[in-house]
Every structure is written in structure tokens, then in C-alpha cells.
Amino acid sequence: MSGGLRARLVVALGNPDRGDDGVGPAVVRALGPQPGVEVWEAVRGGLPLAEALVGYERALVVDACPALPVGEVALVPLFDGRSVPAGERWLHGLGLAQGLALLAAAGRPVPATWALAIGVPTDLPFRRGLSPKVARAVPHAVAEVKRWLAN
Template sequence: MNVLVAGVGNLFLGDDGFGPAVVRRLAASEQPPGVRVADYGIRGMHLAYDLLAGYDRLVLVDALPGRGGPPAEIVVLEISADDLGAGTFDAHGMDPATVLAQVGRLGGTLPPTYVVGCRAVSVSGGIGLTPPVEAAIPAAVDAVRSLVSKGRA
């Protein structure tokens, strides 16, 4: 099974750098065969094209809006192509729903896709996660590892 674990977010916007921080932590340890861990930052088109390689599963790691739950809460979502809108694509941006919708337009098929998200405390300008979001990284790493091992024999 080929799995792509993709961290997305802008590290210059506080907690929006959550996805890259989690994948950096994951990349520091050995991965099971067939698992690729990558920091895409805000390079949406790069992620869309990489998904054309035919992954069996995608685990996207990203910050979520703070509203709708407690700050720094880890949320795991399963999404499909039906959950994605058309959106206006920005080759220099990273709106995950719009980026993932591009995979079909490029001739690929979106694999089973999961989002491991953390409710942001602050996405104001500045480098570095807030302490509650930083403290949520180990739980996110555990959630990603669980999704990576899901369905593996």
C-alpha cells in the first residue's frame, strides 16, 4: 500500500504551520514501506501533481479554523471527491479542497483521503505555533500513524 502523508499550511501564519510541523516530526522517524511523508507548505499544485502517481491513501495534515470546537482539538475527517467544491484554483495557494478537486481535472483519481486537523488558536502573522497547538503535535502524530496502519496486514 502506498500512502502519502502531506503536511500543508503556511508557517508564517502562526498555527497555520501545524501541518508542516507534524510532518517534520514524522519524517524524523522511520516510516513503514510505501509511506511517503512530505511538507507541501503552500505548494498546492505540487501536491495535486504528486497525487497523480496513484497513491492508495492520502493523509492530509492541516490546521482547522478555531471555531466549532475547543482550541487545539485534534479532529480526524474522512473526505471524498463528493465533499470537494470546484473552487478557483490558485497555483501559488493551498486551499486543500480546491487542490484535491484538481486531481480529477488532471486525469487522476483521489484516493481514500483523511484529514488530521488541529483547531487553530491564532493564524495571525508570525512564525511559530501557539503553545496549545504545539502540545497537540504528539496526538496528531499518533492519529496519522493510526491512519497509515489502517488496512495494512
């Protein structure tokens, strides 16, 4: 609903009440305020998150990822603002990348979006605080966010 594009957004995804799932919020809290950058914390993905990203020029989603080795950090492009993510699994699904593609196809100004993934265990129990291995990855992840912001 707003006018011009806002520049940059960093979204930390994850639930701090579920142990290492909260690594995204832990990273942005360690990052602290950055000039000209909006920072959010959220648990929601898919189309609702994609809709919330409308109006930004670039976005970075910081998220826990069980597909990576625990403590590993990877910065990957998620949606370039144009091309359509393929994959049979989205026959009736709307992941974040698919949601962004839908909105782009409908003429909405969606941001080029990256994901900063941090490896976590698959079992995420209800408790607060990160495991030592994941906590040790936070400084590296913060450095990657800064690198993304600098570029």
C-alpha cells in the same frame, strides 16, 4: 508520469514562518520517518496539490484549521476517490477536494484522501514556533497519523 500506484503519502500543509500555521509540518517532524510512507511539507492547496497526489493509493493531509477549537484534533474523510463534493462556493473555485474530483473525472488515478485537522487561532502572525496550546496537541495528532497509517 510514473507506473504503478505508490501506497501512502502524508502531506503536512502550513507555513512554519506563521506560528501555529506550521502545526502540520511540526506533526510530521515529530512523527519521523515511517517505512513505506512518503512525507511532504507544502503550503500549496487546490489543484496543484491535487495534481501532486496523483499516483498514490491513499493520502493524508495534516493541516491547521481555525474552524476547530484551538488544540482540538479531528480526522475526517476529504475525498473517497469517487463522489463529487457539492457546494455553491466552488462555482469558480478549486479546493483540494474539488481538484481531486476533477482529476478523477478526467480519468487520473487520485488517492482516497483524509484530512487531519488541528485547531489553531484565526490570527497567524509571522513568527516561528507553535503556541503552547497548539504544541500540546502535537502528540495527539502524531498518534492519529499513526492510527491512520495502521488502518
